[in-house]
Amino acid sequence: MKRILVTGGAGMIGSNLVKRLVASRAGVICVADNLWRGRREYLFAENGEPVINMDEDFLEVDLRNPVACKRAVEGVDEVFHLADIVAGIRYVFANQTQVFHDNVLIDTNVLKAAAKAGVKRLVYVGTACSYPQEKQTGVDAPPLVEEDMLPANPESAYGWSKLVGELQTELYGRETPMQTGILRLHNVYGNPTDYSMNTSQVIPSLIVKAIRYPSEPFSVWGSGAQGRSFIHVDDVVEGLISMMTRGLGQGPIQLGTSYCTSVRELAEMIISVSGKTIEIHYDLSKPEGDKGRCADCTKAARVLCWKPLRSLKEGLTRTYEWIEEQMRKPT
Numbered sequence: 001m002k003r004i005l006v007t008g009g010a011g012m013i014g015s016n017l018v019k020r021l022v023a024s025r026a027g028v029i030c031v032a033d034n035l036w037r038g039r040r041e042y043l044f045a046e047n048g049e050p051v052i053n054m055d056e057d058f059l060e061v062d063l064r065n066p067v068a069c070k071r072a073v074e075g076v077d078e079v080f081h082l083a084d085i086v087a088g089i090r091y092v093f094a095n096q097t098q099v100f101h102d103n104v105l106i107d108t109n110v111l112k113a114a115a116k117a118g119v120k121r122l123v124y125v126g127t128a129c130s131y132p133q134e135k136q137t138g139v140d141a142p143p144l145v146e147e148d149m150l151p152a153n154p155e156s157a158y159g160w161s162k163l164v165g166e167l168q169t170e171l172y173g174r175e176t177p178m179q180t181g182i183l184r185l186h187n188v189y190g191n192p193t194d195y196s197m198n199t200s201q202v203i204p205s206l207i208v209k210a211i212r213y214p215s216e217p218f219s220v221w222g223s224g225a226q227g228r229s230f231i232h233v234d235d236v237v238e239g240l241i242s243m244m245t246r247g248l249g250q251g252p253i254q255l256g257t258s259y260c261t262s263v264r265e266l267a268e269m270i271i272s273v274s275g276k277t278i279e280i281h282y283d284l285s286k287p288e289g290d291k292g293r294c295a296d297c298t299k300a301a302r303v304l305c306w307k308p309l310r311s312l313k314e315g316l317t318r319t320y321e322w323i324e325e326q327m328r329k330p331t
Contacts, residue, residue, distance in 0.1 A: 005076045005119075007031045007063065007110060008083035010038030012193045013125070016237050017080060018043060022051045031072050033063045033083050033106070037194040063106045069113035079114050079122040080240060081107070084165075086127075086158060087199035089221065089289050096157035103161035111168050115176045123243050124169040126184040128229070128256060128293055129159035136290040139227035139260040143296035146184065146252045155290055166252060173249060181248040183239060186256030186295050190233030190315060191322035203230070203316070206267055207323050210274040218271075219281045222288025224264030229256035229294040232310035242304040250303050256295025257308055263288070269313060273320045 004021055008014040009030030015038070021028045030052055032038050043058065044050050052058060061068035063083055073079065085102045086092070092099060107124075114122050131144055132153035154160050166182050173180030187201070195204035202221075209218045239255045247253050264280075271278045300306045 001025065001027045002077045003027045003029065003075055005029045005031060005073060005079045007072070007079070007081050008033070008038065010035060010040060010042055011082065012190060013188060013233055013236055014038065014082050015042035015192060016190070016233050017082070017240055019045075019051050020237050020241065028052055029057045029059065029072070029076065031059045031061060031063065031083065033061065035060065037087070037199060039192065042192045063109055064102060066109045066113065069109040070117070073113045073117040073119055076114070076117065077120050078244060079110070079119055080125070080244070081110050081122060082125045083110070084162065088201045088205060089287050091199050092156055092158045093287055100157035100161045103158070104164050107165035107168055111172050115172055115178050119178055121179045121244060121248055122169070122172075123181045123183055123240060123248075124165060126166045126182055126252065127159065127162045128184060128186040128254065128295070129156060129290070130154050130163040130166070130184070131159075131293060133290060136293040138225065138292040139262045141260065141292050141294070143258050143294045144254070145296045146254055146299055149252070179248040181243050181250065182252040183243045183247070184252050184254040185236060186229035186231055186254065186293070188231055188233055188236050189319060191319050193319065193323070195323050195326070202228070202263060202266065203270075203319060204323060206270050207320050208327070210270050210276065210278060210320070211324055211327060213276060213278050217281050218267070218278045219283050220263060220267050221283055221286035222263065223284060224267065224280070224282050225262055226288040226290065227260035227262045227292030227294070229259070230261055230266070230312055230315075231256050231308055232315040235308045235310055239300065239304060239306050242306055246304050253299050253303060254295050254297065255300055255306065255308075256297060258294055258296060260292050260294035261312065262292070269316055270320065273313075273317050
């Protein structure tokens with residue numbers, strides 16, 4: 001049985017990936033570095049039973065510590081490296097120094113430890129936030145291809161930190177026996193998800209506002225004209241699995257959709273899902289991030305035999321229902 005390590009395994013993407021790997025009868029070790037956005041309960045099945053041995057295979061360690069990374073990769077065959085410091089616009093732009101420092105340190109430690117431990121294969125998860133800001137020009141911007149990443153000019157320190165992680169991953173793939181691959185993700189959503197108003201990203205943030213309306217205003221940061229390529233977590237998990245078997249050594253491969261959904265469209269879809277009559281307020285004093293981007297996934301289709309299958313309306317409905325259910329639970 002292969003031993004597979006998933007860093008960030010208690011987060012939205014990680015927990016869904018862990019469940020998929022366990023279902024395929026892999027031996028899975030989950031690392032959660034601080035649980036500030038992930039949760040232990042995300043690793044439990046609907047019957048209330050954990051999907052992994054929480055005493056032996058769940059490690060809550062600080063990946064900024066190289067000793068902790070060394071412990072995590074012992075006896076591991078493959079690594080899905082998802083762990084990073086990420087949140088919504090509010091947090092990322094208010095904590096740029098810390099976000100950059102911690103992400104570069106985490107990636108450096110994990111890659112070095114994995115290579116020294118003889119890990120055979122590693123998939124690194126990057127982000128579309130690393131694309132140059134001048135190429136993210138709005139909802140009508142042409143779909144980005146992987147080669148558009150250079151020359152580099154991300155808008156945020158988060159984007160820079162993840163681009164440095166891509167470079168490190170490529171270097172380890174060239175200079176060590178460890179095979180590496182880079183999966184570059186556009187805006188992932190789904191459940192389980194962090195819906196805290198301080199750290200959540202745009203979809204869970206707007207869903208919470210819709211649920212609370214009219215007790216609280218439905219306020220959208222920025223003009224609503226900014227756009228994103230939203231991709232459901234189920235589709236991402238399919239891409240991750242395929243990446244480990246088909247995409248190693250093939251350079252960065254992005255996952256997303258070719259349609260750029262404006263935040264205005266997104267807000268209107270969430271209101272439709274809610275079944276409420278909601279007045280939208282656009283707060284132009286708040287940052288809105290990159291103006292707009294979407295993805296040309298020709299390479300993912302060719303190399304990974306991948307395409308997105310879940311519609312945005314379907315995914316939003318499932319996410320809305322999950323968050324609403326969580327908010328009803330007694331605290």
